[in-house]
Amino acid sequence: MVNRSTPPQSSNPEKPDKAQAILAGALPVFTKHGYAAASMDRIASAAGVSKPTLYNYFQDKQGLFIALIHQLTQNNSQLILSLPTEPDLQTPPEQVLRQMATAVLEEFANNPALLTLMRLIIGESERFPELAQTHVREIIKPLMERLSLYLASQPQLKLSDPVVAARIFTGSLVHYLIIQNILHGSEILPLERDRMVNGLIQLLTAGEAEGAV
Amino acid sequence: MVNRSTPPQSSNPEKPDKAQAILAGALPVFTKHGYAAASMDRIASAAGVSKPTLYNYFQDKQGLFIALIHQLTQNNSQLILSLPTEPDLQTPPEQVLRQMATAVLEEFANNPALLTLMRLIIGESERFPELAQTHVREIIKPLMERLSLYLASQPQLKLSDPVVAARIFTGSLVHYLIIQNILHGSEILPLERDRMVNGLIQLLTAGEAEGAV
DNA sequence: GTCTATAAGTCGATAGAC
DNA sequence: GTCTATCGACTTATAGAC
Structure with missing residues (x-):
């Protein structure tokens, strides 16, 4: 063997x-x-x-597959982490978040390999649990931590739990991609990308509008 | 063939x-x-x-697989739609939503076959796109419509877009399940279920607390 | 149970670099 | 000549289908 x-x-x-x-x-x-x-x-x-x-x-076949996924994970790790390195703390958060959300959705739309990677990792997560965990460790976790830190640095958003807010932000976008693109649901359950992004941003930044405190 | x-x-x-x-x-x-x-x-x-x-x-093998997924889809369709048939319009929405969220997460935790079905459908969504679409049509879409209607019926939540809010609600929970359970990330990126639910509910119901208008 | 196709993985020979 | 990457052909097992 x-x-x-x-x-x-x-x-x-x-x-x-x-x-x-x-x-x-x-x-x-x-x-x-x-x-x-x-x-x-x-x-x-x-x-x-x-x-x-x-x-x-x-x-063997396993070794080849593992090497492939690892390489893709590496590539996408660098790609994702290079995007919002140090968001301007000056620009209003709704603008930063909208840019992030739009960038993520566009990146996935223009780069179907990312969707494919997601599908592969989920689909083979029982056969290769360590690959799934690597993906969480190398991509999802850094992304989540970065996002949490940024959200926490914007007190005017009045987010009670920035860690959960980061999950909600990411989860909503990922789930949108899963339904529309991976499950081919765009005709069955249509939803404009901008409408999704706007609704998400509005919800996350609603605390700002709260009266003139 | x-x-x-x-x-x-x-x-x-x-x-x-x-x-x-x-x-x-x-x-x-x-x-x-x-x-x-x-x-x-x-x-x-x-x-x-x-x-x-x-x-x-x-x-053949395809026919057997398709029949199996269809049956599971049917079962879960009935299961999911039977839960919050007619939420009390009396009880405060944060309570209704918390019950929903907790029920969904518990149902998936106690019934690993649901996670498995999700993983199978996503993983085979390229080989069997029509199965993925059936799942969207029979399960996700009714769930989303029901949830949107309920959210829209609660004007005090001040949700600007109940359709998107329903996506955010569902997407956050599904993404949570994907990371923690399907990708085996609960040790790498731990997050308590109650903390997740609380943060989500708080965000969705924040509009209520908005001053005494 | 049987049949045929095709899978993963191996072996002996070859061919080019130094 | 030697060394090593390469390949066509092969073995064995197991698949789907009847």
């Missing part, structure tokens, strides 16, 4: 590694068929290599 | 159908392994029938 022939050092950053080519070829196969139904033959041909080469770079 | 031998009418509601036994046996196999990795052999032995019997009652 364990294959410990020396994998041709995949940590050589000089030439565009063949491991990268394999991962790039594996991505669409896994995302289209799911883990179990993705065959190593298909992945090999998609990557333009032979099957033994696959096994030269990755121990 | 298409099998049109007469299936012993599985639409006979008289005798506790053998189709029911097959579906009951198939459920844990599909939920544990996912669609692709669930084998008909395993399903047959789990259901206590022979493999030809499977194919006697269901056209």
